[in-house]
Amino acid sequence: MTAIVWIRRSLREHDNTALVEALEEHERVIPFYVVDENYFSNAALGYPRVKFWHDSLEELKDNLANQEQKDLVIREGSPVDELEKIVEEADADAVYHNKDYSPYARERDEKAAEKLDVPVNSFKDIVMFEEKEILTNSDTPYKVYTYYSKKWFEKEKRRPREVKDYTTPDIESDEIPSLEELGYEKPEDFTWEWKPGREGAKERLEAFKEKIWNYDENRDYAWKDSTSKLSPHLKFGTVSIREVFWEAERLKARNPDADTSGIKTWQEELAWRDFYMQVLYNWPETVEKPFLEQYEDIEWRSKEEAEEDWKAFINGKTGYPFVDAGMRQLKKTGWMHNRLRMVVTSFACKDLWLDWKDLHEYFKKMFVDAEKASMIGGIQWAYSIGTDAQPYFRVFNPFSQGEDYDPDGEYIRKWVPELSEVPDEDIHRPHEMSEEKQAECGVEIGEDYPKPIVDHGEKREEAIEKFEEARED
Numbered sequence: 285m286t287a288i289v290w291i292r293r294s295l296r297e298h299d300n301t302a303l304v305e306a307l308e309e310h311e312r313v314i315p316f317y318v319v320d321e322n323y324f325s326n327a328a329l330g331y332p333r334v335k336f337w338h339d340s341l342e343e344l345k346d347n348l349a350n351q352e353q354k355d356l357v358i359r360e361g362s363p364v365d366e367l368e369k370i371v372e373e374a375d376a377d378a379v380y381h382n383k384d385y386s387p388y389a390r391e392r393d394e395k396a397a398e399k400l401d402v403p404v405n406s407f408k409d410i411v412m413f414e415e416k417e418i419l420t421n422s423d424t425p426y427k428v429y430t431y432y433s434k435k436w437f438e439k440e441k442r443r444p445r446e447v448k449d450y451t452t453p454d455i456e457s458d459e460i461p462s463l464e465e466l467g468y469e470k471p472e473d474f475t476w477e478w479k480p481g482r483e484g485a486k487e488r489l490e491a492f493k494e495k496i497w498n499y500d501e502n503r504d505y506a507w508k509d510s511t512s513k514l515s516p517h518l519k520f521g522t523v524s525i526r527e528v529f530w531e532a533e534r535l536k537a538r539n540p541d542a543d544t545s546g547i548k549t550w551q552e553e554l555a556w557r558d559f560y561m562q563v564l565y566n567w568p569e570t571v572e573k574p575f576l577e578q579y580e581d582i583e584w585r586s587k588e589e590a591e592e593d594w595k596a597f598i599n600g601k602t603g604y605p606f607v608d609a610g611m612r613q614l615k616k617t618g619w620m621h622n623r624l625r626m627v628v629t630s631f632a633c634k635d636l637w638l639d640w641k642d643l644h645e646y647f648k649k650m651f652v653d654a655e656k657a658s659m660i661g662g663i664q665w666a667y668s669i670g671t672d673a674q675p676y677f678r679v680f681n682p683f684s685q686g687e688d689y690d691p692d693g694e695y696i697r698k699w700v701p702e703l704s705e706v707p708d709e710d711i712h713r714p715h716e717m718s719e720e721k722q723a724e725c726g727v728e729i730g731e732d733y734p735k736p737i738v739d740h741g742e743k744r745e746e747a748i749e750k751f752e753e754a755r756e757d
């Protein structure tokens with residue numbers, strides 16, 4: 285009896301639910317990965333994410349190949365066709381996989397279940413709670429996070445599970461195509477700062493255990509590097525949600541007298557992740573449309589219409605230093621601090637009136653941790669058009685956000701080096717410096733660094749008016 289374990293975004297052996305479940309019934313298991321031709325020919329994917337995926341997959345393949353009689357069998361092509369072939373080749377009697385909740389993945393998995401002649405068993409793995417597991421008292425999915433998270437914390441949670449011993453029968457495997465073969469190359473001026481794969485995930489988690497105690501106090505300060513940076517690992521499943529949750533619980537148990545508010549705040553973020561996954565599952569149309577219907581007909585400016593502003597925005601040249609620092613961090617490293625994700629997205633909306641779908645396309649390409657549910661959730665939150673969103677009249681001020689969350693301008697100086705000599709009192713509003721002062725710190729505003737491309741006060745008023753008009757229609 286042989287089972288195929290079709291691995292997609294759980295790029296690990298440990299606590300891999302589909303694998304654990306397959307081994308309840310089978311001793312011979314073929315961990316199987318299809319390099320999906322539809323996925324990789326998709327122009328929406330960018331280098332950071334593909335590199336993280338690629339290196340994690342390679343590590344998993346090496347890791348299995350180095351164990352006796354195990355392998356990760358790779359094929360390139362269309363997943364359903366390749367599954368049909370391997371089932372026949374291996375004379376397998378079942379397929380196991382972990383569930384994925386994006387519309388594309390759901391359609392692909394439904395097709396596989398329809399087409400294959402053997403049972404296809406799918407399991408919850410990438411989230412703690414899925415689909416309709418947490419419902420309101422009237423049995424509807426939650427739209428408000430606070431109530432959802434209360435139940436999320438109360439509900440019993442699964443622990444990580446060990447993988448029993450198994451062997452993989454001899455089956456030919458393709459090589460993992462190189463990034464070049466897949467058509468991806470490192471963008472100019474890009475710094476790769478990640479260690480993908482299982483080892484990278486373990487290191488991140490270990491390092492974060494020091495920081496978690498003060499997470500609640502520090503997490504909003506971009507320059508402090510106080511968050512876990514586990515998001516790409518959770519995205520590609522090099523670590524499981526159960527492992528990270530229970531590791532934090534273990535810390536609490538080992539330190540019974542310690543203040544554990546940092547741990548609680550961090551676990552709340554894991555609940556946000558589940559919350560947005562269930563929003564995407566229950567309202568898949570939010571990939572295309574705002575969750576709040578009254579804003580469906582808003583006419584945003586496309587990136588073509590707003591070409592100059594769009595370019596200034598994505599290149600970090602808006603004249604708003606905190607926003608620019610965030611956008612440059614993203615371009616250079618494939619990651620951006622959460623506070624900045626909120627600030628730049630709010631700026632794209634309320635100050636530049638850019639189409640949120642263009643922003644989504646750009647972010648998908650740029651973020652190493654691009655995760656549909658959290659990204660759509662985050663963008664629609666900042667655009668005031670999503671579930672439990674920022675109210676449209678509470679507009680982030682891009683200057684004071686910097687003053688509050690980067691008071692000494694350390695983060696700005698790191699990512700906007702032309703402002704590195706600007707004194708603390710001017711770092712957030714360098715355009716207000718006199719010419720003499722500009723000369724003293726070696727930056728000419730309007731020449732070396734731009735003046736603000738829009739007036740925030742005016743744009744804020746205009747945005748609120750447009751939202752109010754949309755609500756009246």
Ligand SMILES: Cc1cc2nc3c(=O)[nH]c(=O)nc-3n(C[C@H](O)[C@H](O)[C@H](O)COP(=O)(O)OP(=O)(O)OC[C@H]3O[C@@H](n4cnc5c(N)ncnc54)[C@H](O)[C@@H]3O)c2cc1C
Binds near residue numbers: 519
């Ligand atoms: C516009 C916008 C776009 C975003 N796009 C993504 C995305 O593509 N992928 C992604 O993983 N997160 C996204 N987020 C959420 C959040 O910014 C990142 O998860 C976080 O910055 C990742 O850093 P970390 O791993 O250090 O997080 P930590 O602060 O250490 O949090 C731990 C984990 O909790 C989860 N998490 C944290 N905050 C959120 C949140 N607000 N929503 C959902 N899950 C959260 C992540 O899995 C994260 O790794 C987005 C937020 C916004 C506002």
